[in-house]
Amino acid sequence: MPVVSVVIPVRNDAEHLRRCLAALAAQSRPADELVVVDNGSSDDSAAVARAAGAVVRSEPVPGIARAASLGYDTASGDVIVRLDADSVPPPGWIAAALGLLEDEDVVAVTGPGRPSDAGPVVHALWPVLYMQPYFVLMHGALSRPPLFGSAAALRRSTWLAVRDRVHRDDPEVHDDIDLSMQFDPAWRVLADRSLTVRVSARPFSSLPSAVLRTRRAFHTFRVNGRRATPTRRWARRARVALQARDQAWWRGR
Structure with missing residues (x-):
């Protein structure tokens, strides 16, 4: 059985983190290691993490990418689960992720979020204006x-x-996009609804919040240069697929 490490970057989000850690404690297949990266919190996020038995690393320089990367570097497991502090995974989430990763060709798995603290309007608009565009547009680009x-x-x-x-x-x-962009376009990543988690509706909390996320997405494409070019990525994927088909044909002769 693979060793599973869960990485959670957090900044001033103690109450959400407490719920996330409680959901992890209720998993049918528990994590072997919890790594919480405190990204300069002024609340008791670090204390909440330690109380749950997590390894706590401190990253005082603000930045989710920086905090998450420190967590991945710290994790000792064969499989690294990434959750946000406001993620609330259902009891079978880790088991479902491991099941999808049994396919040796799959390098990573992911799922969507659904809002846990929003009214009916946000619930209705969430998949249409957030989750579906994110997965569809990014799939096309990556x-x-x-x-x-x-x-x-x-x-x-x-x-x-x-x-x-x-x-x-x-x-x-x-x-999220930056890490995804570093994967070889030919690598296999699965997006599966069985990995849905509950999350905060903060992306819909204000127009500035949505603008910030959009600006960061465009910035991420800019800093990745040629690696971010969709035509290059699809061409690489097609070349690898053709090579695999040819190799299979020769083996079958």
Whole structure:
């Protein structure tokens, strides 16, 4: 059985973190290690994490990419689960992620979020204006599904292959997209509804919040240069698929 580490970056989000850690304690397949990265919190987020038995690392320089990368570097598991402090995974979430990763060709798995603290209007608009556009547009740009940082799991070997390419020192990158962009376009990533988690509705909390996320997404494409070019990514994916088909044909002769 693979060893599972859960990484949670947090900044002044103690109450949400407490709920996330309680949901992790209720998993049918518990995590073997919890790593919480305190990104300069002034509340008791670190104390909440320690009370739950988590390894707490401190990253005083603000930046989600920086905090998440420190967590991935710290994690010792074969599989690294990434959740946000406001993520509330259902009891079978880790087991479902491991089941999808049994396919050795799959390097990472992810799922969508649904709001846990919103009214009926936001519930109705959430998939149409947020989740579906994110997965559809990013799939088109990346040539495969993107990771959604509130609900993702990747192999440790995957992280080690890309850790030196992520823009961890740039606080303006969208860390989910940046990490996804470092994966070889031919690598297989699965997006599955069985990995849905409950999250805060903060992306819909205000227009500035939505603008900030959009600006960071465009910034992430800019800093990645040629690696972010969709035509190059789809061409790479097509070349690898053709090579695999040809190799299968020769083996079958």
